Amino acid sequence: MMHDTQKAAEATFLLLDWYDRHHRDLPWRVSPPMARKGAVADPYHVWLSEVMLQQTTVQAVRAYFNKFLKLWPTIDDLAAADAEDVMKAWAGLGYYARARNLKKCAEAVAGEHGGHFPNTEEGLKALPGIGDYTAAAIAAIAFNRRSAVLDGNVERVISRLHAIETPLPAAKPEMRARVLALTPEDRPGDFAQAMMDLGATICTPKRPACSLCPFRSSCLALATADPETFPRKAEKKQKPLRLGAAFVAIDNSNAVYLQKRADTGLLGGMTEVPGTGWTARRDGETSIYAQPFAARWEHCGAITHVFTHFELRLSVYRANVQRAETGANGWWEPIASLKAQALPTVMKKAIAQAIPNAFKAERS
DNA sequence: AATACGGGGCC
DNA sequence: GGCCCAGTATT
Numbered sequence: 174m175m176h177d178t179q180k181a182a183e184a185t186f187l188l189l190d191w192y193d194r195h196h197r198d199l200p201w202r203v204s205p206p207m208a209r210k211g212a213v214a215d216p217y218h219v220w221l222s223e224v225m226l227q228q229t230t231v232q233a234v235r236a237y238f239n240k241f242l243k244l245w246p247t248i249d250d251l252a253a254a255d256a257e258d259v260m261k262a263w264a265g266l267g268y269y270a271r272a273r274n275l276k277k278c279a280e281a282v283a284g285e286h287g288g289h290f291p292n293t294e295e296g297l298k299a300l301p302g303i304g305d306y307t308a309a310a311i312a313a314i315a316f317n318r319r320s321a322v323l324d325g326n327v328e329r330v331i332s333r334l335h336a337i338e339t340p341l342p343a344a345k346p347e348m349r350a351r352v353l354a355l356t357p358e359d360r361p362g363d364f365a366q367a368m369m370d371l372g373a374t375i376c377t378p379k380r381p382a383c384s385l386c387p388f389r390s391s392c393l394a395l396a397t398a399d400p401e402t403f404p405r406k407a408e409k410k411q412k413p414l415r416l417g418a419a420f421v422a423i424d425n426s427n428a429v430y431l432q433k434r435a436d437t438g439l440l441g442g443m444t445e446v447p448g449t450g451w452t453a454r455r456d457g458e459t460s461i462y463a464q465p466f467a468a469r470w471e472h473c474g475a476i477t478h479v480f481t482h483f484e485l486r487l488s489v490y491r492a493n494v495q496r497a498e499t500g501a502n503g504w505w506e507p508i509a510s511l512k513a514q515a516l517p518t519v520m521k522k523a524i525a526q527a528i529p530n531a532f533k534a535e536r537s
Numbered sequence: 538a539a540t541a542c543g544g545g546g547c548c
Numbered sequence: 549g550g551c552c553c554a555g556t557a558t559t
Contacts (some may be wrong), residue, residue: 221553222554224555225554227554227555227556228542228543228544228555228556229543229544229545229553229554229555230545230546230552230553230554232545232546233544233546234546234554265542265543265544266543266544267542268543268555269542269543270541270546270556270557271542271555271556274556275548301556301557302555302556303556304556304557305556305557306554306555307555307556308552310554322554323555324555325552325553325554326553327554346557355544365554366554369554372554373553373554377552378547378551378553379547379548379553380548402558438541439541439542439543440543478549479544480542480543480544481541481542481543481544482540482542514547518543519543519546527546
């Protein structure tokens, strides 16, 4: 027992030493040198970054994080913001329930907690959009709590370090216990970020750079098997194909007809062009009967978009209409301002198929 | 325990 | 074209 504890302490030391030498400068992070001077991470920044980073890479998050902080410098600003503006700012980042929950969470913290985040995992997890991972991460990084931070990166690192044969997600409790055993009392936040950085840069899904790893002398997968084959995972089923149509109406003032999707479900609360439902039926052939306006609809090709659980092929139709009559749920948006709308990527693809220059920097 | 929920980068 | 991600909420 004493032996295991000692080995764990040594591994933790090696990781933190690696982190001190290789940490990355990220907008929401307090670097180890700054931390030693007494700098503390702002819980608002930590929370905002962690929510954005859910299933999303650092590269994609950077610009959004900076934009959000500029638009809403404090949690109270975000709580007071217009929900539609938040959706617009989030457009393109994906998983839009995160944006809706972000707003709800800001309102809860501002309204019920005096603008201060709870400083325990339990308190944090009670807030909208904060689950196991994010609660543990905020508790560790912003409040110096010794919590077990387990995300996709850490799952990979810990599964290789201990050559865990149990497939995910069943292996999570074992992984959590292994992570907690390595988590130190004094720098739990740095430890968590070090584990995630290690997974992102060294212990990568493919072709891990084991020779550069601080765990190279104790990694069981490296010693006995092929590290790349961890973590073991249950088999996944294949995505079905769904078909539909999208209608891009352009009026005589060069505006496109847009409407808002329902607040819940797929792309909830986001903006779209009118279309048919997305089903497995051959809607591409019947879609012309679902046209939102009586007009000379011209078929201008199809676009494909892959969602998490299905693949979508949309036939795109375009028509020039004489007058801009606003429907019950929609509005006419000038092409020049389309970029600022809450349009998810699939809708931008559809519009770009009908109007190739719609999202270009300059257009005539 | 399984499913719904985006998007982009990588090979 | 398939795989992977700094996951959460719902059922």
